[in-house]
Amino acid sequence: MLASFAFAVIGGVIGIAWSSPSFENPQEPRPAVFRLRSEVPVGDIGGRQILEQMVDLCRDVEEVLLIPPPERPIQVNLFKSKDSFEAFLIPRIPSAKGRSAIYVDDPEGGQIYLWHHPDIEQDVRHECTHAILHQSFQEIPLWLDEGLAEYFEVRREDWAENHPYLVEFKTVLNSQSVQRLEALEALEHVNQLTPEDYRSAWAWVHFLMHGPTPAREEFRQYLIDLAADSKAYPLSERLRARMPDMEVQLFHHLQEW
Numbered sequence: 001m002l003a004s005f006a007f008a009v010i011g012g013v014i015g016i017a018w019s020s021p022s023f024e025n026p027q028e029p030r031p032a033v034f035r036l037r038s039e040v041p042v043g044d045i046g047g048r049q050i051l052e053q054m055v056d057l058c059r060d061v062e063e064v065l066l067i068p069p070p071e072r073p074i075q076v077n078l079f080k081s082k083d084s085f086e087a088f089l090i091p092r093i094p095s096a097k098g099r100s101a102i103y104v105d106d107p108e109g110g111q112i113y114l115w116h117h118p119d120i121e122q123d124v125r126h127e128c129t130h131a132i133l134h135q136s137f138q139e140i141p142l143w144l145d146e147g148l149a150e151y152f153e154v155r156r157e158d159w160a161e162n163h164p165y166l167v168e169f170k171t172v173l174n175s176q177s178v179q180r181l182e183a184l185e186a187l188e189h190v191n192q193l194t195p196e197d198y199r200s201a202w203a204w205v206h207f208l209m210h211g212p213t214p215a216r217e218e219f220r221q222y223l224i225d226l227a228a229d230s231k232a233y234p235l236s237e238r239l240r241a242r243m244p245d246m247e248v249q250l251f252h253h254l255q256e257w
């Protein structure tokens, strides 16, 4: 998830007993982009491991999308519990209620907030993808932001072959389960997104990354155009011109993948 607005974090997060004011990965080139502060002692939660995951993910995202590396800091704020996370965030971002993680744009870079739980790796990868994208694109359509975050939230070896959504498409879903791209492009606020929208956004990203040549070509050109101009000609119109039956092709792609 990402917050669609920013709030200022003045002088760090006041009132939180961070065990480490700001912890960096010593392997990362200077100046370090990724930083972690945690309410839980860093040694206990593998802080270095979290930062290494972020650096690896960042390299992967750059390599796949051909985008430049982020230059402004990306700060991970790890809370010890859901209660602690909500006590800090809900007064500032009411929609954080019930979430396990959230990304917030910050003029200085980006802030990732999450609470410590057993599946923290997936949340870190999802929110970190948002943070990277928001530095590479002045604006990115909501559906694409979430579709890419869903795609990259699993480990690299699982991106193409083993995402839980892929299993759903192969077993229980039908061709009506995918939202039209035009409908996804019309979404403007993260609070509008349903679980089906997230799943459809992921499906389109998979199709654009691994589908037929016209889909991959149009996606590649769209990313280049979007990096240069946030009002780039919509992807749906580009794809529709070359693949009028693109929903049918998408569903067959996932079924046969």
Ligand SMILES: [Zn+2]
Pocket: 001, 002, 126, 130, 145, 146, 149
């Ligand atoms: Zn997200």
